[in-house]
Amino acid sequence: MDRVGTYRQMVRIREFExxxxxxxxxxxxxxxxxxxxxxxAEASIVGSIAALRPGDQxxxxxxxxxxxxxxxxxxxxxxxxxxxxxxxxxxxxxGSMHLADPAHGFLGTSGIVGQSIPQAxxxxxxxxxxxxxxxxxxxxxxxxFFGDGASKQGAFHESLNIASLWKLPIVYVMENNSYSVSxxxxxxxxxxxxxxxxxxxxxxxxxxxxxxxxxxxxxxxxTLAEAVARARAGEGPTLVESLVYRxxxxxxxxxxxxxxxxxxxxxxxxxFGDVAEYEAAKRGDPVPRYRGALVTGGxxxxxxxxxxxxGAVAEMQGAVDFALASPDPDPAAALRFVHA
Amino acid sequence: xxxxITYIAAIMEGIHQEMAxxxxxxxxxxxxxxxxxxxFVATFGPDRVRVTPISETAEIGMAAGxxxxxxxxxxxxxxxxxxxxAMDQVVNEANRFHYMSGGQVTAPLVLKAGYGxxxxxxxxxxxxxxxxxxxxxxxxxALPSTPADAKGLMATAIRDDNPVLxxxxxxxxxxxGDVPEGEHLVPFGQAAIVRPGTDVTIVATGWTVHRALExxxxxxxxxxxxEVIDPRTIAPLDxxxxxxxxxxxxxxxxxxxxTKHASVSAIxxxxxxxxxxxxxxxxxxxxxxxxxxxxxxxxxxxxxxPDVGKIVAGVRRAVDATVxxxx
Numbered sequence: 211m212d213r214v215g216t217y218r219q220m221v222r223i224r225e226f227e228x229x230x231x232x233x234x235x236x237x238x239x240x241x242x243x244x245x246x247x248x249x250x251a252e253a254s255i256v257g258s259i260a261a262l263r264p265g266d267q268x269x270x271x272x273x274x275x276x277x278x279x280x281x282x283x284x285x286x287x288x289x290x291x292x293x294x295x296x297x298x299x300x301x302x303x304x305g306s307m308h309l310a311d312p313a314h315g316f317l318g319t320s321g322i323v324g325q326s327i328p329q330a331x332x333x334x335x336x337x338x339x340x341x342x343x344x345x346x347x348x349x350x351x352x353x354x355f356f357g358d359g360a361s362k363q364g365a366f367h368e369s370l371n372i373a374s375l376w377k378l379p380i381v382y383v384m385e386n387n388s389y390s391v392s393x394x395x396x397x398x399x400x401x402x403x404x405x406x407x408x409x410x411x412x413x414x415x416x417x418x419x420x421x422x423x424x425x426x427x428x429x430x431x432x433t434l435a436e437a438v439a440r441a442r443a444g445e446g447p448t449l450v451e452s453l454v455y456r457x458x459x460x461x462x463x464x465x466x467x468x469x470x471x472x473x474x475x476x477x478x479x480x481x482f483g484d485v486a487e488y489e490a491a492k493r494g495d496p497v498p499r500y501r502g503a504l505v506t507g508g509x510x511x512x513x514x515x516x517x518x519x520x521g522a523v524a525e526m527q528g529a530v531d532f533a534l535a536s537p538d539p540d541p542a543a544a545l546r547f548v549h550a
Numbered sequence: 551x552x553x554x555i556t557y558i559a560a561i562m563e564g565i566h567q568e569m570a571x572x573x574x575x576x577x578x579x580x581x582x583x584x585x586x587x588x589x590f591v592a593t594f595g596p597d598r599v600r601v602t603p604i605s606e607t608a609e610i611g612m613a614a615g616x617x618x619x620x621x622x623x624x625x626x627x628x629x630x631x632x633x634x635x636a637m638d639q640v641v642n643e644a645n646r647f648h649y650m651s652g653g654q655v656t657a658p659l660v661l662k663a664g665y666g667x668x669x670x671x672x673x674x675x676x677x678x679x680x681x682x683x684x685x686x687x688x689x690x691x692a693l694p695s696t697p698a699d700a701k702g703l704m705a706t707a708i709r710d711d712n713p714v715l716x717x718x719x720x721x722x723x724x725x726x727g728d729v730p731e732g733e734h735l736v737p738f739g740q741a742a743i744v745r746p747g748t749d750v751t752i753v754a755t756g757w758t759v760h761r762a763l764e765x766x767x768x769x770x771x772x773x774x775x776x777e778v779i780d781p782r783t784i785a786p787l788d789x790x791x792x793x794x795x796x797x798x799x800x801x802x803x804x805x806x807x808x809t810k811h812a813s814v815s816a817i818x819x820x821x822x823x824x825x826x827x828x829x830x831x832x833x834x835x836x837x838x839x840x841x842x843x844x845x846x847x848x849x850x851x852x853x854x855x856p857d858v859g860k861i862v863a864g865v866r867r868a869v870d871a872t873v874x875x876x877x
Contacts, residue, residue, distance in 0.1 A: 267619065269615065298652070299652070299654075300650060300651050300652035300654065301652030301653070302652070303649055303650055303651065303652040303653075304650040304651060304652065308650040308651070310647075310650070310651040310654055310655060311654070312618075312651075312654055312655050313654075317615070317618045317619065317655065318618065318647060318650070318651060318655060320643060322638050322642060322643070325607075325611060325638050325639065325642075325643055326611075327611070328607060328608040328609075328610075328611025328612050328614075328615065328639070329611050329612070329614045329615035329618065329643065330615055331608065331611070331612050331615060332611060332612030332613055332614060332615025332616040332617070332618075332619070332623070333615040333616060333618060333619040334615075335576075335612055335615070335616050335621075336615070336616040336619035336620060336621045337619065338597070339576065339597045339598065339616075339621065340619075340620075342597045343573065343597070364607055365607045365608065365611060368603070368605035368607050368608035369608050369611070369612070371603060371605065371608075372602065372603060372605065372608050372612070375603070376600070546653065547648050547649045547651075547652060547653040548648075548649055548687050548688055549648070549688060549690075549711075549712050550648045550653075550656040550657075550658070550711035550712050
């Protein structure tokens with residue numbers, strides 16, 4: 211894996227999310243509805259996607275800004291989508307929760323918890339059929355990203371059963387950030403309550419299940435590389451429980467029109483009053499942590515790391531500028547694309 | 551060349567021919583391809599034809615994902631009520647993808663399900679629940695009433711680039727009719743005037759089309775000329791053909807096996823009241839199921855459903871009534 215490239219992608223995602231968050235204060239009213247940030251999950255996202263090759267595909271949930279950035283989508287088009295502009299990657303039809311960029315392998319998301327899991331599983335079925343029908347087996351793999359909360363949905367269980375039964379080429383990456391919105395995982399997950407990892411659920415479907423430090427991009431990549439190779443070889447799915455800590459609240463505040471939106475503090479603080487937990491999580495922030503590992507290991511010097519950050523800052527400033535300068539959609543365009 | 555085959559055979563012929571025509575068409579479901587001797591498995595192989603667990607959310611969600619990835623899956627969902635288990639995937643996922651992506655992706659899939667099994671299947675397997683799907687943007691809904699339409703609408707559904715709900719009426723399963731042998735496509739959004747007439751327009755779907763035709767025959771003996779229209783697809787709905795008919799007849803009777811407030815009938819009534827009011831010479835009459843679940847025992851089942859007698863009575867009400875007079 212290109213570790214410097216991995217760091218650059220992590221920094222790009224972080225800076226993009228910071229700019230989304232700052233937009234609420236700097237450009238009030240530009241972002242509507244609900245956004246969900248990937249800050250804290252960068253190592254998991256980038257380390258996972260680094261295991262893919264062209265032809266592979268990704269599906270995810272509404273916390274979806276990071277994946278297309280890692281896959282190569284244009285951040286300007288992504289920011290413009292979040293700003294509801296006609297130059298957005300989905301033309302302003304989707305918004306923050308419904309990013310899609312099939313040209314870069316990002317088939318899309320579901321805004322409903324757990325519902326993209328069967329969809330990713332179906333894309334893996336299509337990949338399996340495609341491979342069987344080609345002279346040189348293409349061996350395309352699908353990555354399915356979702357949160358710990360989604361693993362309580364029937365859609366998760368139905369999908370893992372079929373994926374294992376059919377040996378589908380898919381890797382399920384459960385980003386366990388310990389919170390389902392504002393409920394702690396041990397309050398709503400039997401495995402967690404019993405002190406067991408959530409990857410235990412894989413046993414029920416006779417597939418490998420592993421729990422990893424999702425804050426370490428190298429560990430994530432090594433794990434995903436093995437799981438992807440297994441899927442590519444026709445040996446079936448893997449459930450990876452990637453332990454991450456989202457550094458922002460579940461989403462921006464929910465308020466009726468006229469009330470300015472903002473990002474509240476993390477639920478660890480606002481709901482549980484556990485400032486120590488949140489401060490510890492910030493100390494373990496995967497982005498500076500990876501930088502430290504690369505600098506200590508002699509892979510990257512501080513000046514080069516600073517240059518990467520400066521590059522990302524400039525790039526995302528460009529994305530914001532592009533989005534702000536982009537026109538709103540024509541209202542009557544609302545009737546386009548109802549049907550294909 | 552046409553030959554007489556059953557409604558269900560026509561549906562399966564439509565699927566079979568489309569699978570032969572296009573390698574991307576897949577067939578999955580709880581009751582398909584369970585054995586190697588299955589004619590679909592034998593012809594198209596176990597990759598394209600797969601039996602699934604009883605997991606509606608996964609079946610339909612997987613069809614959506616496979617469609618995004620370039621396939622054209624047909625899911626045999628067995629019974630319409632089973633769709634309710636997976637409602638999010640039916641009305642809130644694949645049908646939104648094209649729109650939410652700004653036209654970047656399509657989700658061509660067909661959900662085949664039987665409905666209206668009013669033959670003692672009691673409270674949870676007899677519903678005529680199409681009404682809850684017809685107004686959902688991005689979702690198309692076909693309701694064939696004849697074997698030929700069943701084949702032709704299925705072929706069209708499979709070639710359509712949108713999610714299509716193909717609902718076949720269980721009571722028509724073994725009804726026979728002439729069906730073209732080769733490629734046969736019935737366009738969506740084109741109602742069929744299945745019996746021309748001049749005095750009253752009846753709009754009916756599925757099994758009630760045939761009851762309406764029987765009623766029309768009975769009324770013809772009394773000199774009442776009934777036009778019977780089958781919309782064939784309720785999304786898109788061919789309102790123009792209905793309005794044109796009402797413009798000729800001035801009277802409209804709507805027959806529907808669904809309960810009134812969840813019916814196609816109520817929607818057609820609203821469309822005609824809005825756009826065809828000046829054509830009406832009598833109040834619109836709705837002959838729908840009564841507002842109750844379907845009971846197990848036959849006398850109670852019969853009581854709530856529309857039948858030939860109720861349709862005849864409805865037509866007589868429309869013929870005898872006048873608008874704006876005698877006050």
